[in-house]
Amino acid sequence: MMNGERLVAIFAAVLAVVILMCGAADGENRYVFVNWEVSYAVRAPLGVAKRVITINGRFPGPLLNLTTNDVAHVNVVNTLDEPFLLTWNGLQMRRNSWNDGVTGTNCPIPPGSNWTYVFQAKDEVGSFFYRPSLGLHAAAGGHGPIRVNNRPTVPAPFPHPDGGDLDVLIGDWYNMDAPRMRAEYLDVGRDLPSPDGVLVHGLGPYEADVTLQPGRTHRLRVHNVGARTSLRFRVQGHALLLVEAEGAYTQQRRYAALDVHAGQSVSVLVTADQRPGPYYLVVSSLFVQPELVGVANVLYAGGRRPKPGNAPLGRGGGDDDGYARSMDEARSVRMNLTCGAARPNPQGSFRYGAIRVDRTILLRNGEAQVAGRRRCTVNGVSFADAATPLKLADRLGVQGVFKVVSGRPERRKRASLGTAVIDARYRYFVQIVFENSLPSLQTWHLDGYSFFVAGMGWGKWTPNARSTYNLVDAIYRSTVQVYPASWTAVFVSLDNEGIWNLRSQDLGRRYLGQETYIKVSQGTMEVPDPRDELPMPSNALLCGKAKSLKLGQA
Numbered sequence: 001m002m003n004g005e006r007l008v009a010i011f012a013a014v015l016a017v018v019i020l021m022c023g024a025a026d027g028e029n030r031y032v033f034v035n036w037e038v039s040y041a042v043r044a045p046l047g048v049a050k051r052v053i054t055i056n057g058r059f060p061g062p063l064l065n066l067t068t069n070d071v072a073h074v075n076v077v078n079t080l081d082e083p084f085l086l087t088w089n090g091l092q093m094r095r096n097s098w099n100d101g102v103t104g105t106n107c108p109i110p111p112g113s114n115w116t117y118v119f120q121a122k123d124e125v126g127s128f129f130y131r132p133s134l135g136l137h138a139a140a141g142g143h144g145p146i147r148v149n150n151r152p153t154v155p156a157p158f159p160h161p162d163g164g165d166l167d168v169l170i171g172d173w174y175n176m177d178a179p180r181m182r183a184e185y186l187d188v189g190r191d192l193p194s195p196d197g198v199l200v201h202g203l204g205p206y207e208a209d210v211t212l213q214p215g216r217t218h219r220l221r222v223h224n225v226g227a228r229t230s231l232r233f234r235v236q237g238h239a240l241l242l243v244e245a246e247g248a249y250t251q252q253r254r255y256a257a258l259d260v261h262a263g264q265s266v267s268v269l270v271t272a273d274q275r276p277g278p279y280y281l282v283v284s285s286l287f288v289q290p291e292l293v294g295v296a297n298v299l300y301a302g303g304r305r306p307k308p309g310n311a312p313l314g315r316g317g318g319d320d321d322g323y324a325r326s327m328d329e330a331r332s333v334r335m336n337l338t339c340g341a342a343r344p345n346p347q348g349s350f351r352y353g354a355i356r357v358d359r360t361i362l363l364r365n366g367e368a369q370v371a372g373r374r375r376c377t378v379n380g381v382s383f384a385d386a387a388t389p390l391k392l393a394d395r396l397g398v399q400g401v402f403k404v405v406s407g408r409p410e411r412r413k414r415a416s417l418g419t420a421v422i423d424a425r426y427r428y429f430v431q432i433v434f435e436n437s438l439p440s441l442q443t444w445h446l447d448g449y450s451f452f453v454a455g456m457g458w459g460k461w462t463p464n465a466r467s468t469y470n471l472v473d474a475i476y477r478s479t480v481q482v483y484p485a486s487w488t489a490v491f492v493s494l495d496n497e498g499i500w501n502l503r504s505q506d507l508g509r510r511y512l513g514q515e516t517y518i519k520v521s522q523g524t525m526e527v528p529d530p531r532d533e534l535p536m537p538s539n540a541l542l543c544g545k546a547k548s549l550k551l552g553q554a
């Protein structure tokens with residue numbers, strides 16, 4: 001049997017060749033410049049006015065339309081009266097955690113100023129989205145779709161959708177604003193109540209239109225941008241052919257309806273091959289009582305507009321709301337091994353099942369009283385944001401900003417508040433096990449990476465669980481769900497240096513401390529080779545203990 005390091009080395013070598021091959025086209029890499037003004041506006045999608053966050057006056061914000069290897073320059077102009085950051089949910093930001101846009105990597109953009117993100121969609125393809133990352137901003141909008149289109153030389157493994165691509169943002173919605181969420185719930189140790197409804201493209205029931213071209217096939221890129229609720233969507237009278245999940249091409253399978261958990265993205269093909277409607281896109285909440293429903297009108301171009309209010313709502317009788325059904329469906333979402341991703345030699349041929357695991361990180365989420373308040377914890381530590389971004393502290397040598405933890409549950413007397421970072425070696429092949437003993441579904445997202453979702457199971461994880469894993473064609477994605485009283489195991493090849501956020505996609509739980517960072521480095525004090533990690537950007541903002549420092553001054 002081949003040993004893990006050799007396989008990883010071969011993988012790296014293949015990748016290098018691929019990068020060289022792509023190198024020929026480097027002169028053609030496009031630069032995409034956008035200028036985004038972030039402001040407040042008042043909207044009432046469910047009939048109750050709320051202050052929302054718009055981008056260039058739009059809610060949701062504009063599409064960021066990239067092609068593999070494009071270099072994006074996104075100038076974010078913050079006209080809010082508070083600091084702001086955007087993060088790029090699902091993009092791998094290769095070698096570039098400097099532009100990831102979370103508190104651990106970037107100083108917030110102060111009110112009344114601007115900052116330009118620069119990043120490359122290196123070797124990527126697929127559907128992603130951007131969203132605000134500070135506090136509870138994301139519950140007020142500020143999000144929008146990202147497409148990374150395939151280059152013509154690397155075709156997608158399905159016929160080009162002749163009806164075009166449509167971005168469909170779905171999400172739960174709270175009528176109350178962030179200060180109330182904090183003051184009446186999170187900061188006084190109460191769970192957020194059930195959301196007030198489900199929006200489709202920032203709009204309430206029957207307000208959004210999805211227009212299909214008769215006889216043609218469309219790619220719907222569906223993103224759950226909500227605060228926390230798992231959603232299930234269908235297009236009445238039409239099958240959904242699943243083709244992509246967060247940048248990996250899936251085995252193409254037909255579904256009548258599909259789960260999309262908070263923070264996840266999928267692409268489905270929908271062919272307008274029925275009699276001209278009207279039909280509805282129905283989005284139902286999962287695991288919430290009572291069920292919440294979002295509805296958009298599905299119109300055939302030139303066809304009749306439906307009369308509002310006559311859609312058969314909800315999931316319908318045969319479609320159950322159980323965790324077991326949902327887990328079975330999750331296991332059916334698999335990678336198409338003959339064509340996994342944007343790379344000419346896709347990750348799909350990366351035989352992850354044969355690689356020796358260098359390290360297992362076990363993350364147990366919990367809840368505890370910390371400093372007199374109910375907080376969310378990871379291995380007993382509730383994450384506390386530092387005033388100095390961890391990435392800056394690490395590079396500029398500012399001591400005492402974060403604490404390195406083991407990445408395993410530790411016996412400790414009581415839960416504590418801390419800025420916990422897991423130190424990991426570049427190029428290690430790591431298993432991460434998420435254990436959830438709570439009665440609610442959890443979601444976990446890792447920035448800078450996709451991981452193979454190898455296994456899920458009920459109860460406690462043990463090393464023997466490996467015998468139940470999918471070691472062949474597990475899906476490769478960046479946000480995964482962990483069912484109540486269960487575990488999810490993922491494999492990740494740590495081939496992207498930087499300090500990367502690992503967070504709950506439940507905004508309330510993240511606000512209460514369910515997040516951490518993984519620092520992927522070569523373990524030396526030297527400044528990384530720019531081939532492994534890009535240098536600190538010349539426009540990097542400085543704040544906290546790094547405010548008056550410059551490179552080399554620490």
Ligand SMILES: *[C@@H]1O[C@H](CO)[C@@H](O)[C@H](O)[C@H]1NC(C)=O
Nearest residue numbers: 063064065066067147149165
């Ligand atoms: C996105 O970019 C591609 C490639 O440049 C282009 O063909 C397409 O029309 C663009 N789509 C939108 C909606 O701007």
Ligand SMILES: *[C@@H]1O[C@H](CO)[C@@H](O)[C@H](O)[C@H]1NC(C)=O
Nearest residue numbers: 075076113114115116117539
């Ligand atoms: C702010 O925007 C201006 C253009 O409006 C640009 O020249 C400048 O580089 C931006 N500042 C930063 C820090 O990105």
Ligand SMILES: *[C@@H]1O[C@H](CO)[C@@H](O)[C@H](O)[C@H]1NC(C)=O
Nearest residue numbers: 157250251252336337338339
């Ligand atoms: C997998 O991708 C290939 C193209 O690379 C395609 O021909 C095939 O239909 C796909 N298989 C499935 C099950 O989706």
